[in-house]
Amino acid sequence: MSFRRVTSPLAPEPAPGMWSNCLVAGNVAYISGMTARSAANAEQVSGDNEYEQARLVFGKIRGLVEAAGGTMSDIVKLTIFVTRIANRDQIWKARQEFFSGDFPACSLVEVRSLAKPDIYLEIEGVAHLGGKSA
Template sequence: MSRKERITSPHVAEAAPGMWSNCLKVDDTLYISGLTARANDGTSIVGETPYEQAHYIFTKMKHLVEAAGGKMDDMVTLTVYVTDIKYNEGVWKARREFFTGDFPACALVGVKELAKPEILVEIQGQARLGAAG
């Protein structure tokens, strides 16, 4: 029988109770919520450019994947939300620093706004532990 397990990392602040989980594991699949460049203090944003924010987000994602026993190349799908579609170049530059081989399937979605005006990028994804070999 499958069981849902919350995955946490000391490097990634969790949301307040009753809000959401950053990462859930069911069997060998990880479900990672939309992560932003919100710092662990919960108020400040890390990075002023799309590249800096995406790099920070991928770093947080890496901490969660590794806490579950995986690696970034186990990621199979990403959905990237940006407040300006032109931000794709910075996001893709950061992404190339975290993945090798077959990159995750990915969608880039332009949105009017995210949780705070200074948040330019939000990324969610799924990983299959052991998928990278």
């Protein structure tokens, strides 16, 4: 099966050859783990807490899924990695600002650390472009 690479200015691509932020195979978009690294400077982290970082990350995911031709309601699965699971309510608050109705399937996993000490979460997703219904 062929696939196409999708980009968005909200989620700048890593250095060539590292990975793709979003690949679409058929009508499924696979979105790599997004963090709160700044779009302007990958070394800078935006957001001082899980809520602020989650809002930025969900915005990046929205930018990618829309660039792929979908909407946030097309996202069927999220995997959220957190370093401080006790603050998950801040992530849920942000998630409610980007999703409504049937929320996507979701896994929440606490990890010891992420790429930088001030990154508190990383979110990856899968979207079925064209809607959730079969």
